[in-house]
Amino acid sequence: MNDPLPQYQRLKAYVSDEIAAGRLRPGDRIPSELDLIKRFGVSRMTANRALRELEQAGAVTRVQGVGSFVAARKTEQAMFEINNIAEAVRAGGQAYGCRVIHLAAEAEPEMLAFMGLGAGTHYGRAVLLHLADGVPVQHEDRCANLAFAPHFLDQDFTCVTPYDHLMALGPLQAAEQVFEAALPGPELARLLQVPARLPCIVLRRRTWSMNMVASAARITAPSNRYRFSGVTGAVPPFGLGLPRL
Amino acid sequence: MNDPLPQYQRLKAYVSDEIAAGRLRPGDRIPSELDLIKRFGVSRMTANRALRELEQAGAVTRVQGVGSFVAARKTEQAMFEINNIAEAVRAGGQAYGCRVIHLAAEAEPEMLAFMGLGAGTHYGRAVLLHLADGVPVQHEDRCANLAFAPHFLDQDFTCVTPYDHLMALGPLQAAEQVFEAALPGPELARLLQVPARLPCIVLRRRTWSMNMVASAARITAPSNRYRFSGVTGAVPPFGLGLPRL
DNA sequence: TGACATTACATGTATATACATGTTGGGATC
DNA sequence: GATCCCAACATGTATATACATGTAATGTCA
Numbered sequence: 001m002n003d004p005l006p007q008y009q010r011l012k013a014y015v016s017d018e019i020a021a022g023r024l025r026p027g028d029r030i031p032s033e034l035d036l037i038k039r040f041g042v043s044r045m046t047a048n049r050a051l052r053e054l055e056q057a058g059a060v061t062r063v064q065g066v067g068s069f070v071a072a073r074k075t076e077q078a079m080f081e082i083n084n085i086a087e088a089v090r091a092g093g094q095a096y097g098c099r100v101i102h103l104a105a106e107a108e109p110e111m112l113a114f115m116g117l118g119a120g121t122h123y124g125r126a127v128l129l130h131l132a133d134g135v136p137v138q139h140e141d142r143c144a145n146l147a148f149a150p151h152f153l154d155q156d157f158t159c160v161t162p163y164d165h166l167m168a169l170g171p172l173q174a175a176e177q178v179f180e181a182a183l184p185g186p187e188l189a190r191l192l193q194v195p196a197r198l199p200c201i202v203l204r205r206r207t208w209s210m211n212m213v214a215s216a217a218r219i220t221a222p223s224n225r226y227r228f229s230g231v232t233g234a235v236p237p238f239g240l241g242l243p244r245l
Numbered sequence: 246m247n248d249p250l251p252q253y254q255r256l257k258a259y260v261s262d263e264i265a266a267g268r269l270r271p272g273d274r275i276p277s278e279l280d281l282i283k284r285f286g287v288s289r290m291t292a293n294r295a296l297r298e299l300e301q302a303g304a305v306t307r308v309q310g311v312g313s314f315v316a317a318r319k320t321e322q323a324m325f326e327i328n329n330i331a332e333a334v335r336a337g338g339q340a341y342g343c344r345v346i347h348l349a350a351e352a353e354p355e356m357l358a359f360m361g362l363g364a365g366t367h368y369g370r371a372v373l374l375h376l377a378d379g380v381p382v383q384h385e386d387r388c389a390n391l392a393f394a395p396h397f398l399d400q401d402f403t404c405v406t407p408y409d410h411l412m413a414l415g416p417l418q419a420a421e422q423v424f425e426a427a428l429p430g431p432e433l434a435r436l437l438q439v440p441a442r443l444p445c446i447v448l449r450r451r452t453w454s455m456n457m458v459a460s461a462a463r464i465t466a467p468s469n470r471y472r473f474s475g476v477t478g479a480v481p482p483f484g485l486g487l488p489r490l
Numbered sequence: 491t492g493a494c495a496t497t498a499c500a501t502g503t504a505t506a507t508a509c510a511t512g513t514t515g516g517g518a519t520c
Numbered sequence: 521g522a523t524c525c526c527a528a529c530a531t532g533t534a535t536a537t538a539c540a541t542g543t544a545a546t547g548t549c550a
Contacts, residue, residue: 006503032530043505045290048531056301064531065512181426181444181468199426199444223426251533277500288535293501309501310542495548502541511532520523 007042011050014040016059019070020170030060030068084163085130085138094132098158101191102127105153107143111216122146124153126162129191136192137226142217148209162215170209178204179228184220194222203228252287256295259285261304264315267415275305275313329408330375330383339377343403346436347372350398352388356461367391369398371407374436381437382470387462393454407460415454423449424473429465439467448473 005013015031018024031039036047051068054060062068089096107123123143130138142162144152148169155165180202189196203219221228250258260276263269276284281292296313299305307313334341352368368388375383387407389397393414400410425447434441448464466473 008503034530043507045506046504048533049503051531053301056298062531063513065514065529067513067530176474178472178474179424179446179448180472181446183444197442199428201424201426201446203424228424253533279500288537290536291534293503294533296501307501308543310499310544312500312543491550493548493550495546497546498544500541500543503539505538506536508535509533511530513530514528516525516527518523518525520521 007040007046008050008053011036011040011042011047012054015050015054019059024070026070028070030070032067084161085140086161086164089130089132089137092132095134097131097134098161099129099131100126100157101129103153103157105146111141111143111218124149126152126155126157128157128162132225135225136194137221139188139192139220140217141219142215144215145213148212148214162217166207166209166215170214172207172209172214174208176206180204181223182220184222188220192220192222199223201226201228252285253291253295253298256281256285256287256292257299260295260299264304265415269315271315273315275315277312329406329412330385331406331409334375334377334382337377340379342376342379343406344374344376345371345402346374348398348402350391356386356388356463369394371397371400371402373402373407377470380470381439382466384433384437384465385462386464387460389460390458393457393459407462411452411454411460415459417452417454419453421451425449426468427465429467433465437465437467444468446471446473 015024018030024030030051033044033047033051036042036050037044040047051060051062055062055068055071059071060068061071086096086098102125104125105122107125111125112123122145124146125141125143128140128142129136130140140162144162144166146152149166152162152165155162181199182202184192184194184196184198184200186196188200189198192200194200200220200222203221204217205219206216207214260269263275269275275296278289278292278296281287281295282289285292296305296307300307300313304316305313306316331341331343347370349370350367352370356370367390369391370386370388373385373387374381375385385407389407389411391397394411397407397410400407426444427447429437429439429441429443429445431441433445434443437445439445445465445467448466449462450464451461452459
């Protein structure tokens with residue numbers, strides 16, 4: 001019925017499972033082509049293809065003459081700038097701060113529906129206010145899948161952003177993002193310290209990792225304090241012409 | 246000094262240059278592995294690698310038993326959904342319409358600065374109102390580089406969206422997008438037929454093609470009538486079953 | 491004319507082999 | 521002990537070959 005996976009796919013799955021399971025961590029040396037040949041009985045070209053494709057996928061770094069290693073973390077960069085708000089604030093030369101508004105083991109029904117997970121799954125919810133030089137720039141209502149991040153609620157989010165914590169647990173597989181505009185409403189306006197009639201941009205995001213929904217978030221930012229932007233592709237003047245495919 | 250390019254890179258460059266130059270257009274058949282073997286005197290594995298990597302890069306679609314083709318529009322798909330508004334409306338089962346508000350050979354200074362092009366370049370500006378079942382869903386203020394799209398102002402935008410026209414002229418290289426939230430202001434509110442206090446989402450976008458800025462646009466959409474969304478990466482449980490927002 | 495087999499073509503994967511390039515460590519030599 | 525050379529290893533690329541799988545067109549036969 002179902003064909004067996006091609007050999008090179010099996011090798012890729014083997015290596016990326018080791019990474020996903022945490023047995024191989026960023027910077028670790030992964031099996032060389034010769035190792036894979038001996039372990040799986042394949043030819044070198046097959047092992048080479050597996051490792052090369054893992055490199056192209058950003059999961060692995062290869063250095064000629066030295067070996068292959070688990071890549072640091074480039075995956076998230078490619079995905080329309082899943083921004084680390086703390087880094088973005090600091091990059092602008094401002095001081096980053098965070099206030100924890102709410103922390104609970106239960107999530108709102110609306111958010112749960114958004115995450116698309118059924119009953120029997122446990123959630124952690126964190127409502128945070130991100131500050132730049134003390135001024136609120138983003139309100140974040142995040143719901144994490146505790147099956148993916150068991151210690152989500154134990155984090156001190158004034159030090160470690162949800163982004164940092166979740167990213168450390170596994171590579172980002174996919175992200176869905178929806179942009180909307182909305183008025184903040186009285187409570188949000190108070191938290192963000194903006195007039196209730198100031199339009200805010202609302203980003204709802206779901207991320208997948210380790211073959212499950214890792215977390216969902218609703219991020220609200222006053223449009224005059226924070227903008228979501230992204231560049232995809234290679235902008236010519238720097239990339240010397242067409243991005244080499 | 247500089248090593249010659251590897252063979253497979255030469256093949257990739259050859260094919261992607263043909264695409265970039267417009268000699269191969271979306272849907273066109275590209276040289277088969279056998280063609281490349283005969284033309285460049287390489288082995289089949291080398292031609293295979295070149296075409297396979299072009300496929301992974303999204304430039305080419307390959308069908309076993311049939312051939313390889315210039316990818317329809319996967320490029321733009323990968324770039325955070327540069328949506329064709331007409332298609333999006335029709336996909337929702339509504340009738341698409343477009344009203345041309347303004348058409349001129351001059352662009353606003355603000356837009357010109359945004360495009361980042363100096364003097365001596367010619368621009369065409371089109372202000373359009375996109376309708377779904379007669380209801381305005383998007384206001385588009387677009388400025389095209391006439392060096393890239395010389396016949397931009399001759400288009401009948403009630404039939405051909407700027408997207409269609411520009412996409413037909415060359416492959417998308419890069420896109421920059423900024424999302425903001427704003428109130429529409431009296432004139433826009435009148436055009437969009439919404440209350441002046443309804444928050445709208447504003448997307449400013451620049452696109453590059455053929456090594457130049459192809460066009461810039463400011464797209465305004467009432468948040469209750471249109472949403473910008475995108476998925477990046479592969480959503481795990483085989484793609485399906487995520488609750489629509 | 492319609493059904494079916496054949497053929498040509500194209501891609502998908504896998505192997506064995508070869509040579510090139512780069513790194514590293516160990517051992518011989520001075 | 522310091523230096524240099526070389527072997528072992530790892531990746532990078534290329535080739536010839538093989539078989540599998542899939543599509544499309546063609547020709548044959550009823």
